[in-house]
Amino acid sequence: MKRLDWFANPARFLRLARAVQPWAAGVALVAAAVGLYLGLFASPADYQQGESVRIMYVHVPSAWMALFCYTALAGASAVALIWKHPLADLAAKATAPVGAAFTFLALLTGSLWGKPMWGTWWVWDARLTSVLVLFFLYLGYIALNGAFDDPTRGAKASAVLALVGFVNVPIIKFSVDWWNTLHQPASVLRAGGPAIHESMLAPLLLMALAFKAYYVWVLLIRIRAEIAAGKIRAARLRETRVAAS
């Protein structure tokens, strides 16, 4: 019953959440505003890709967040299984839909970028295929989480799934190195430092910061919603106990 007991007094977390949330929202909005201004107006077109390179400013941060969120999901799941803290389960559950959304955006914007650049909306190379697999892993996680009447059981089952699926993350990251892919190799997070000009690096990093701050913002909202739902469940359980006694 430790789980329901925590829901009786998650005050420390809620205080922290209420303090951090406006800052996360602020950073997200400001970084996005500056990033979008630089990305859409005040940065140069690419020598080879022309103006289509601007899609990079939403495509790459989305892809980074897709991987980041799954790593957070797997980390929270590991903490949940090992230390059994209820907050870890909530953080994992709250992250999944956001990660799925970023993965979807990465695939969609990638497709919109690929059509003019490669001449095709889709290609089954290692990078695109493994990101599609990542999307299915997110969906499977969300489905499994909600498939049980007992939410605790759903949380534990999906935690195991999250860890099993984590093997896909390094595959995604290194797919462009291990296989001959149409998708270009890493140009930012690589040995030897970024290969992009700083006029393009700035909006890219700002949008990445904006997306991260957005994730924290929405994560806190979702965890607060889960806590409220947990309190309702606990209160209902108490009511039925009292009624039955």
Place this chain on the structure above:
Amino acid sequence: MNPFFAIVRRDARLAFRQGTDTLMTLAFFVIAVVLFPFGVGPEPNVLARIGGGVVWVAALLASMLALERLFQADYEDGGLELLALAPMPLSAVALAKVLAHWLATGLPLAVAAPALGVMMNVPGDVFPVLIGALLLGTPTLSLIGAIGAGLILGARRGGVLLALLVLPLFIPVLVFGVSAVEMAAQGLSPAASLLILGGMFLAALALAPWATAAAIRQALE
């Protein structure tokens, strides 16, 4: 007798006596492959182009059919709890059940594959590679599928959910399984793909029983 093989024998005997799992798996395999000539036309070159892939996809889907019930019966009648409390580690129990499941489903698929390869106009000299790849791939599918089977115990609509969960994890096996067959069909060496399939099998053998045991333990708590 060795408790591991006692479980294998019991489960395999149950499976063969009932026969439904094997029959259902093979029937689906045959039906799925047979539909393709009707769907894409009987032109031999077209069939030969897609033959390896079709046989593999059909085998993959067929092997998923019996997965849902891998632990279901024992879960419902309490047998799984007893096995969890037994001195034998739960991962070994899971491995024994997976072996029995594979003997009843995966092995028949690999044996039946050449017959279906003939229907898809796959060249005869490719058959050894096809069988070999399936013999390496189907146990991996059973091992990975067992993790899913453990996760869905007690879930609503477990069958559909199981498919959603394990299919992303099946894709690497499919990719290299088809690649082996395609290479052989073109006269090239399938060794690289077969080695990777073997590697995946070994990795699954080492890790999947442990993950399956973790999943089962969650279900029993």
Place this chain on the structure above:
Amino acid sequence: MSDLAAYFAMGGYGAFVWPSFAVTLAVLILVWFASDRQLKRNERALAEMEKPGKGPR
């Protein structure tokens, strides 16, 4: 004005660039909105339950 039109054309890639940004914005706003609405709904339900006089003491 033709400058503005030229800008929106994005060197011929306008049909790809603008939808990319638009969908990204739309999806992220949608996720935030759905999460916020769920939070407000849950907190409202919780406040209803914890009102004095509701349920056993």
